Amino acid sequence: MASNFLKINGERLNSTLQDTCTQHGALAAPSTGMCRLTLTQEDKNARDWLVAECNSLGCEVKIDQMGNMFAIRPGTAKDKMPIAMGSHMDTQPAGGRYDGILGVQAALEVLRTLHENRIETHCPVALIDWTNEEGARFPGAMMASGVWSTKSSTPLEACWDIQDKQGIRMKDALRQIGYLGDTLCDYRENGLECHFELHIEQGPILEKEGKSVGAVTSVQGMKWFAVRVEGVEGHSGTTPMPDRADALVTASRLITAVRDTALKTELGVATVGVINSDTSSQATIPAGVNFIIDIRCSTDDVVEQLATAIFKVFDDIIAQENNGTIYKVERSWGLPESKFHPHCINAVRASAVKAVGENQIMDMKSRAGHDSAWTSRVCPTSMIFVPSKEGISHNPNEYTSPEHCALGAQVLLDAVLYYDEKVKSGQY
Amino acid sequence: MASNFLKINGERLNSTLQDTCTQHGALAAPSTGMCRLTLTQEDKNARDWLVAECNSLGCEVKIDQMGNMFAIRPGTAKDKMPIAMGSHMDTQPAGGRYDGILGVQAALEVLRTLHENRIETHCPVALIDWTNEEGARFPGAMMASGVWSTKSSTPLEACWDIQDKQGIRMKDALRQIGYLGDTLCDYRENGLECHFELHIEQGPILEKEGKSVGAVTSVQGMKWFAVRVEGVEGHSGTTPMPDRADALVTASRLITAVRDTALKTELGVATVGVINSDTSSQATIPAGVNFIIDIRCSTDDVVEQLATAIFKVFDDIIAQENNGTIYKVERSWGLPESKFHPHCINAVRASAVKAVGENQIMDMKSRAGHDSAWTSRVCPTSMIFVPSKEGISHNPNEYTSPEHCALGAQVLLDAVLYYDEKVKSGQY
The missing domain is CATH 3.40.630.10 (Zn peptidases)
Structure with missing residues (x-):
């Protein structure tokens, strides 16, 4: 040989x-x-x-x-x-x-x-x-x-x-x-x-x-979730702060929750790398924001556990904001273990x-x-x-x-x- | 006539x-x-x-x-x-x-x-x-x-x-x-x-x-601030949560602080509409994130007061995160009263x-x-x-x-x- x-x-x-x-x-x-x-x-x-x-x-x-x-x-x-x-x-x-x-x-x-x-x-x-x-x-x-x-x-x-x-x-x-x-x-x-x-x-x-x-x-195992947050578009100068349904502020609260939940639960890693705001104008409160969550854990079951924990916190945040913003998972896909x-x-x-x-x-x-x-x-x-x-x-x-x-x-x-x-x- | x-x-x-x-x-x-x-x-x-x-x-x-x-x-x-x-x-x-x-x-x-x-x-x-x-x-x-x-x-x-x-x-x-x-x-x-x-x-x-x-x-009066947050790029699957300098997570904390500070101080309105992440890959922890803050108040002095209050909170957040992420104001411009x-x-x-x-x-x-x-x-x-x-x-x-x-x-x-x-x- x-x-x-x-x-x-x-x-x-x-x-x-x-x-x-x-x-x-x-x-x-x-x-x-x-x-x-x-x-x-x-x-x-x-x-x-x-x-x-x-x-x-x-x-x-x-x-x-x-x-x-x-x-x-x-x-x-x-x-x-x-x-x-x-x-x-x-x-x-x-x-x-x-x-x-x-x-x-x-x-x-x-x-x-x-x-x-x-x-x-x-x-x-x-x-x-x-x-x-x-x-x-x-x-x-x-x-x-x-x-x-x-x-x-x-x-x-x-x-x-x-x-x-x-x-x-x-x-x-x-x-x-x-x-x-x-x-x-x-x-x-x-x-x-x-x-x-x-x-x-x-x-x-x-x-x-x-x-x-x-x-x-x-x-x-890894799984991705394409999330969309929706609020109400408005003028940055004329819409009073308390009346806003600001999609980017809500998205920001959710993104920090992705990190905080992964850290706290120690179930795996969770990341948001991609984010897009509906507006390209500095003077507009965006109507919507899209981002992608990347979750990876040792097994598929744990991926599901971490995803569930993250979306539970999302629901709490949306309820607490109570300003008309909502989130939805528009698409999820993954690579099983x-x-x-x-x-x-x-x-x-x-x-x-x-x-x-x-x-x-x-x-x-x-x-x-x-x-x-x-x-x-x-x-x-x-x-x-x-x-x-x-x-x-x-x-x-x-x-x-x-x-x-x-x-x-x-x-x-x-x-x-x-x-x-x-x-x-x-x-x- | x-x-x-x-x-x-x-x-x-x-x-x-x-x-x-x-x-x-x-x-x-x-x-x-x-x-x-x-x-x-x-x-x-x-x-x-x-x-x-x-x-x-x-x-x-x-x-x-x-x-x-x-x-x-x-x-x-x-x-x-x-x-x-x-x-x-x-x-x-x-x-x-x-x-x-x-x-x-x-x-x-x-x-x-x-x-x-x-x-x-x-x-x-x-x-x-x-x-x-x-x-x-x-x-x-x-x-x-x-x-x-x-x-x-x-x-x-x-x-x-x-x-x-x-x-x-x-x-x-x-x-x-x-x-x-x-x-x-x-x-x-x-x-x-x-x-x-x-x-x-x-x-x-x-x-x-x-x-x-x-x-x-x-x-x-109104003023705009182009902010850049910088962290360290990394792989979303292999970088442990505690070791991350995630620019988007820090940017998210700052963006929520823009809203919270404007609401709390009642000095005027402050908005982030535009945001861009360095990465277009869901599998990357972004090295940097850019966003623009739009601040408007009844007079130029109050615009400055609100901006100062916001950046004070930014500094506190960066100190608290203490993970290697930083922010800088890359450009500011405005329309005086x-x-x-x-x-x-x-x-x-x-x-x-x-x-x-x-x-x-x-x-x-x-x-x-x-x-x-x-x-x-x-x-x-x-x-x-x-x-x-x-x-x-x-x-x-x-x-x-x-x-x-x-x-x-x-x-x-x-x-x-x-x-x-x-x-x-x-x-x-």
């Missing part, structure tokens, strides 16, 4: 990652942050580059109806689906160079290593760039892997219709950059043997514990032990959502975590050392080869 | 007002609301129509560097500047059919009445449509009359550079709709004898007092008494800002208020009866003729 001796090229991985970030969506220096929103010109340029790279390595590249990219390196077996290495190249509006990007770049490094060493695998091996993982331009995180899994509550046509802030429909954005593919976005038509994802932890645990690899066993597959977890553990030894690795839950949460519903899945400096993520200061990036890529390669060997020998 | 017998045509005024609202910027029926944001296609269409109407009445139409439109009907005296009737045709994003629009339409009705009765005035008479009174698209209310007065803290070039939400610069928007004129936007180059403005009250006082006309003696001119106030009073008798009129302060606040700094000015149903304004339900609209236009005509007579006889 070649895998015992096969090494990825860490220097090549890190320089490719940094160079492509600099070229496609970097924030102005000295920031090392990124703004590579999905389906923008920057994303298109990064995709075009990746397609060319994968083609040069002998991969067939398929684009599906959501713009997901599958670059497939053939295997010797004709009846097997690909062993996939997936993640995403889009970022937050002010994100970092590692969240998502590392997973795709590491997958490319694996393909390069297999190619230059002329390794023949049993199963095909695929690199996947999932579209709009961040949900930062088109609301709805992990959107396109959700469609592919057919398990998301937002199916293809609904996703196509989602608009960005400028009113551009996702389907039009896909078409505009040339990534509205004709491969069906459905795992039953374009399936995978299994799915591995290398990702930065985005939290402080590995660093605190002094470990260098996490074998991810599950993703915690995801348990990963023992076969994939074993492949990650075994590969990590081989790379750094038993005492440098740990099992962990993911507290962030990932495309792997959706793939885990329809094919064996696990993830590899490497440390994030100070746990900072969704921020230009996000950082993972070159050594940890290279280590993650090595574990990814070995996990793929481990799994391939098990399939070949009929054990998986 | 013809003025004793000259009557405006109320039916023509009201049908023209309603028809042009329906054609240029009406919200979808059954709402009678308007969205005619400044310098949009709807605004251009309304302007084009108005230019054509004024030309057909023998007026010369001048457009200045801020797109302000001066339609001037010549007088017999060659050395006099125009007696102006000004207001604005732009609206809030969800405004009504009367705020601003009534003043311009009544001015047109006055011009029509003078024209069809072949009245020769001593001074020229001008209709003015002031650009961007609302400040709803390009932040900064009464922007273009402020530039014209040369007394605003935001001069021409700075206004030209202000961008709307789509990043369009005001100068480019003016050019795009063909209203970037070459008349200098400066009262010293393009002056007025005096300025009258008919406007709806936008408050409940006339209705409550059972009066039908207000002679406006002043505009209360404006006292109107006795000559113009007398013209309005005398005309109102003639129309409805002494006991149907009252003197009043304006609690909303108006272009007349700026003109009053450089030429004699007063305003005519007519009742607003329930005081509702900046809202599609804004309403003033056809009878009150016609009454306002009649008082406007008579005030212009009264003032003209006084100038002719050398008394003003």
Whole structure:
């Protein structure tokens, strides 16, 4: 078996990652942050580059109806689906160079290593760039892997219709950059043997514990609630203070209650990041305000408990204000708790032990959502975590050392080869 | 004097007002609301129509560097500047059919009445449509009359550079709709004898007092503060609640404090209508949040007192949160208290008494800002208020009866003729 001796090229991985970030969506220096929103010109340029790279390595590249990219390196077996290495190249509006990007770049490094060493695998091996993982331009995180899994509550046509802030429909954005593919976005038509994802932890645990690899066993449950507060629009100069039904004041009281309730109950985390007022005039008492609550807890039951506690406080606040403002939950959606597959977890553990030894690795839950949460519903899945400096993520200061990036890529390669060997020998 | 017998045509005024609202910027029926944001296609269409109407009445139409439109009907005296009737045709994003629009339409009705009765005035008479009174698209209310007065803290070039939400610069928007004129936007180059403005009250006082006309003696002081709250961006799933420096939570506490402080101190009104979060991602703790505070009190001193009280509470909140979030006032601007001119106030009073008798009129302060606040700094000015149903304004339900609209236009005509007579006889 070649895998015992096969090494990825860490220097090549890190320089490719940094160079492509600099070229496609970097924030102005000295920031090392990124703004590579999905389906923008920057994303298109990064995709075009990746397609060319994968083609040069002998991969067939398929684009599906959501713009997901599958670059497939053939295997010797004709009846097997690909062993996939997936993640995403889009970022937050002010994100970092590692969240998502590392997973795709590491997958490319694996393909390069297999190619230059002329390794023949049993199963095909695929690199996947999932579209709009961040949900930062088109609301709805992990959107396109959700469609592919057919398990998301937002199916293809609904996703196509989602608009960005400028009113551009996702389907039009896909078409505009040339990534509205004709491969069906459905795992039953374009399936995978299994799915591995290398990702930065985005939290402080590995660093605190002094470990260098996490074998991810599950993703915690999360749920989003789009809330609308309604009051009565009015003139800021002529409407007396006691007569107001001010939607933004009520929304502000509710938002502070989201934080206070999560802190007090200690059930999990709850966040409001997105807020929009109906008015763009400083002289208008807004008629309405929209915001989104993001709730995440260790299990789906606890998510429900925390949501219930928050909305109970909302009801109390509305009753206390008693000024004609109301709130309603206009839409809720979520990612249920995801348990990963023992076969994939074993492949990650075994590969990590081989790379750094038993005492440098740990099992962990993911507290962030990932495309792997959706793939885990329809094919064996696990993830590899490497440390994030100070746990900072969704921020230009996000950082993972070159050594940890290279280590993650090595574990990814070995996990793929481990799994391939098990399939070949009929054990998986 | 013809003025004793000259009557405006109320039916023509009201049908023209309603028809042009329906054609240029009406919200979808059954709402009678308007969205005619400044310098949009709807605004251009309304302007084009108005230019054509004024030309057909023998007026010369001048457009200045801020797109302000001066339609001037010549007088017999060659050395006099125009007696102006000004207001604005732009609206809030969800405004009504009367705020601003009534003043311009009544001015047109006055011009029509003078024209069809072949009245020769001593001074020229001008209709003015002031650009961007609302400040709803390009932040900064009464922007273009402020530039014209040369007394605003935001001069021409700075206004030209202000961008709307789509990043369009005001100068480019003016050019795009063909209203970037070459008349200098400066009262010293393009002056007025005096300025009258008919406007709806936008408050409940006339209705409550059972009066039908207000002679406006002043505009209360108002000030705006653009506040930025800064925290630390982070991932909504992986950042523990106690470790967060959440800019939106802190901003929410500050916004509730704006209301609570204004209510408690009873010094005036204070409002936050505009809010923007740095992030458009539901999964991000925002690094920053911007909002604008609008403070209005009976005098400038009291405005300062209320602002001081609010920022004192802000400091207490920041100290209490003690989580690394901070706030700063990035920009403040305002409209100082404006006292109107006795000559113009007398013209309005005398005309109102003639129309409805002494006991149907009252003197009043304006609690909303108006272009007349700026003109009053450089030429004699007063305003005519007519009742607003329930005081509702900046809202599609804004309403003033056809009878009150016609009454306002009649008082406007008579005030212009009264003032003209006084100038002719050398008394003003």
